[in-house]
Amino acid sequence: MYRLHGVPDWGSQVIRMALAETGVPFRFVAHDPQAGGLKTPGFLALNPHGKVPVLEMSEGPVFETAAILLALIDAHGIIGPKAGEDGRARFLIWLVFVANQLHPAVMTLIHPERAAGPDHARAVAEGAAAQVRAGLAHLEALAGAEGGPWWMGAAQPSAISLFALMLMRWAAAFPAYPDLAVPAADFPALARLARAIEARPAIAAVLAAEGVEPTAFSAPRVG
Ligand SMILES: N[C@@H](CCC(=O)N[C@@H](CS)C(=O)NCC(=O)O)C(=O)O
Numbered sequence: 001m002y003r004l005h006g007v008p009d010w011g012s013q014v015i016r017m018a019l020a021e022t023g024v025p026f027r028f029v030a031h032d033p034q035a036g037g038l039k040t041p042g043f044l045a046l047n048p049h050g051k052v053p054v055l056e057m058s059e060g061p062v063f064e065t066a067a068i069l070l071a072l073i074d075a076h077g078i079i080g081p082k083a084g085e086d087g088r089a090r091f092l093i094w095l096v097f098v099a100n101q102l103h104p105a106v107m108t109l110i111h112p113e114r115a116a117g118p119d120h121a122r123a124v125a126e127g128a129a130a131q132v133r134a135g136l137a138h139l140e141a142l143a144g145a146e147g148g149p150w151w152m153g154a155a156q157p158s159a160i161s162l163f164a165l166m167l168m169r170w171a172a173a174f175p176a177y178p179d180l181a182v183p184a185a186d187f188p189a190l191a192r193l194a195r196a197i198e199a200r201p202a203i204a205a206v207l208a209a210e211g212v213e214p215t216a217f218s219a220p221r222v223g
Helices: 012-022 041-046 065-076 088-110 118-144 159-173 188-198 201-209
Strands: 002-006 026-030 054-057 060-063
Touching: 002 012, 012 026, 012 065, 012 159, 012 201, 041 054, 054 065, 060 065, 065 088, 065 159, 088 118, 088 159, 118 159, 118 188, 159 188, 188 201
Parallel strands: 002 026
Antiparallel strands: 002 054, 054 060
């Protein structure tokens, strides 16, 4: 059985949702970062960077969110096209965009002091907020397009939509400067997608298990 190493309401949430939607059995192993749980020799043997998520699969521990999502797709499909299936290249483009551009921009919005120290945090956060809004505008166009890709649609969650929704939650709820928050309501097609995906039993169960409000993506509790 897969073992997912994570921290509730941290970045492991997207993998937990992906596993739940894929329908494969897994065990969630919760770690306590405050108690140093991500820096123990045992955990560093799974991920030398000391970060979650890590998914233990038959080939060994897999880390980096996009790599885990792709490994799950290659094994099971469901949340994205497998190699050789129609639309795989376009899917990869946007998955890598979310992982490489949107994810770091959201992290900088939350921790702007990490980039250039506390004296420059406000300017860094303002730049990050603009990057987040630009990134979400691209995803909004995909989600709102007539005949758009299924992986940004409400009928079936995908690795991309789940990843993007988790990042939207962070950008709305946890920015270092509350006035730079990016609410889902500013992106109507993404907000509709958020409401549809939150309503799915598998997703609602993950949110409840993580102690997160049921409107985690469409209207997260701020702070
Ligand atoms: N690029 C990595 C980033 C992972 C990451 O930054 N994880 C955070 C939680 S969301 C973490 O574990 N931080 C703990 C630390 O840095 O000590 C991925 O996508 O998996």
